[in-house]
Amino acid sequence: APRLSRPLSQQATKHTPAFTFDIDGVLKQGQHVLPQAKQALKILAGDNPLGKKYPFICVTNGGGTLESERCKKLTNELGVEIKEHQIVQSHTIFRSFVPLYKDKPVFVVGGRSDNCRRVAEAYGFKHVYIPADVQAWEPSIWPYGKLSEKARSYVKPADFSKISFAAILVFHDSLDAFRDLQLICDLVRAQDGVFGTLKDPRDKAAWAPERQIPVHFSNPDLLWGNEFAQARFGQGALQESIAAVYKLTTGHELQRTTGGKPTRATYDYAASLLHSAIFSPSSISLHPTGPAPPLPGRVYMVGDNPASDIAGANAYGWESILVQTGVFRGARPDEADHVPTVVKRDVLEGVKWALEREG
Ligand code: G3P
Ligand code: MG
Incomplete structure (x- = not known):
């Protein structure tokens, strides 16, 4: 069957995938919120044929505000609830x-x-x-x-x-x-x-x-x-x-x-938050004590900056989706200094591709 002949890395897994979104150049361009971002997050929040919710967090090298304030602002901007444990800023x-x-x-x-x-x-x-x-x-x-x-x-x-x-x-x-x-x-x-x-x-x-x-x-x-x-x-x-x-x-x-992306410390922190969101959603610590155990499903990092988002995700063993709405303006994965799993036009295309791939 064609499905079985796909390489292992492209076969569907039985575990729910998780998503990590960069903010600037992926969900927003300056003060402008990309409509594709709202749609992508709506899908992950349950507006999909399976009615399934997918764990996700935002990991940005931006900052200058408290995580508790940033998540309120993002919630208003994106129309999907973002909780404090779903945001990692560069100074977090x-x-x-x-x-x-x-x-x-x-x-x-x-x-x-x-x-x-x-x-x-x-x-x-x-x-x-x-x-x-x-x-x-x-x-x-x-x-x-x-x-x-x-x-x-x-x-x-x-x-x-x-x-x-x-x-x-x-x-x-x-x-x-x-x-x-x-x-x-x-x-x-x-x-x-x-x-x-x-x-x-x-x-x-x-x-x-x-x-x-x-x-x-x-x-x-x-x-x-x-x-x-x-x-x-x-x-x-x-x-x-x-x-x-x-x-x-x-x-x-x-x-x-x-610190920040692409450093391991930031990815360890992000992985700990995702791990708790999946296994202990009622008691998520904002002060994880060490790197989380590997997550059961794939993690997709959606980013615009090869040197930050893609380099960090690749080094961490995550799948990487490079979008064309920010730093990277090329067309093919091999045009990026750090080669992503795939290049997609924007975050919505990236999320749709990942969900289809997961089956
Ligand atoms: O100051 C913002 C910047 O360095 C990158 O933000 O969301 O693209 O990681 P982001
Ligand atoms: Mg960015």
């Missing part, structure tokens, strides 16, 4: 840093206003400072801009000559990237994480990689897709700029970690 895994830094000052970068401070505090970090606080302390640290009235309203006043930062956490895309590049470089080359100081360039021990203040980026995206004709620079572009300027000005390599 920063929760795992809370035990390390919760009682120490951390420098949080990225996002609009002081939103990322609110997110960090909600995660459990107790001493969170942002670039605007430092600008208010010493305006000459950033000569090219003044704090707006609005920014003054959320500044947390402090004497930064007395604060020794334990880590830099880049939560989200910077809306003032040149300022943040300056402040992050300042802090990395400072003595003991104190703004306004500088390590002695001759003191080799002080510049040893292990003595550098930890710098954690929440995602490596060089590019991401909105409604513009070409992909836009993301947090990865800032990360690479900081590393290059730091190297040119100090001669040292920037030590850093990166």
